[in-house]
Amino acid sequence: MDYLPDDNSRYKDIDYWDERYKTEQCFDWLGSFSKFQHLLEKHVHKEDSILILGCGNSSMSGDMYSAGYHSITNIDYSSVCVSTMSARYSGCLGMTWHQMDVRQLSFPDASFDVVVEKATLDAIMVGEKTPWEVSPQAAVFIHQALTEVRRCLKPGGRFVSITFASPLFRKRLYARTEYNWSIKKYGYGEGFEYFVYVMTKGEELSPEDAALEKKRLEDTKSPPTTIVTMQTEDEEDFLFNIDF
Numbered sequence: 001m002d003y004l005p006d007d008n009s010r011y012k013d014i015d016y017w018d019e020r021y022k023t024e025q026c027f028d029w030l031g032s033f034s035k036f037q038h039l040l041e042k043h044v045h046k047e048d049s050i051l052i053l054g055c056g057n058s059s060m061s062g063d064m065y066s067a068g069y070h071s072i073t074n075i076d077y078s079s080v081c082v083s084t085m086s087a088r089y090s091g092c093l094g095m096t097w098h099q100m101d102v103r104q105l106s107f108p109d110a111s112f113d114v115v116v117e118k119a120t121l122d123a124i125m126v127g128e129k130t131p132w133e134v135s136p137q138a139a140v141f142i143h144q145a146l147t148e149v150r151r152c153l154k155p156g157g158r159f160v161s162i163t164f165a166s167p168l169f170r171k172r173l174y175a176r177t178e179y180n181w182s183i184k185k186y187g188y189g190e191g192f193e194y195f196v197y198v199m200t201k202g203e204e205l206s207p208e209d210a211a212l213e214k215k216r217l218e219d220t221k222s223p224p225t226t227i228v229t230m231q232t233e234d235e236e237d238f239l240f241n242i243d244f
Helices: 008-012 014-021 033-040 060-066 079-088 120-124 136-152 167-174 207-219
Strands: 050-053 072-076 095-099 112-118 153-163 181-188 194-201
Touching: 033 060, 033 181, 033 194, 050 060, 050 136, 060 072, 072 079, 079 095, 112 120, 112 136, 120 136, 120 153, 136 153, 136 167, 153 167, 167 181, 167 194, 167 207
Parallel strands: 050 072, 050 112, 072 095, 112 153
Antiparallel strands: 153 194, 181 194
């Protein structure tokens, strides 16, 4: 079955994902857990309570469980996905599945040691026209999601974001004093580099990232002068069509 939508904006529609998850068994955007496991192990401990945003039908949660991470909460806004994955991993004690919106997490404050997202925020930004300026709608969505992530993290907790987006475009969204976290960047992949950002709650932004925040605030006062778009027909990686 061809899962590539006619229009990339459909990646934001729950109906598209519900229909896709009825037949697709598994797909891992940005590679499988083994590709970046060495990076996660530096920041995620086996005893940590972990929340995975937009889990989809990825094998990542199951692979992490097999690697010794046994306290994993998964959320996705597709009820079809949650039902399928819950049944698939019903034998994994300590791993749960919930239908939920990343902008309205129903967990108490400071519930998790680690929050992980892999390509979830990328999908939210799939309709952006330029990497230099995020639309008001996407900016509000991302801010709501990140505010919820910060709220649900314990002091010293880590938010791990795995993405196609380079630091030039993605760090500008993460570098905000109000989120009360520091940012570290790593990369992985052969031939094409993907990125892992680790935000640690309770640590200050570096001078470099604080400067990014200052520049972002200044940039909002004037429109961008450069417009960049990306085009591709790669069926297995819609992220090439996302403009950051």
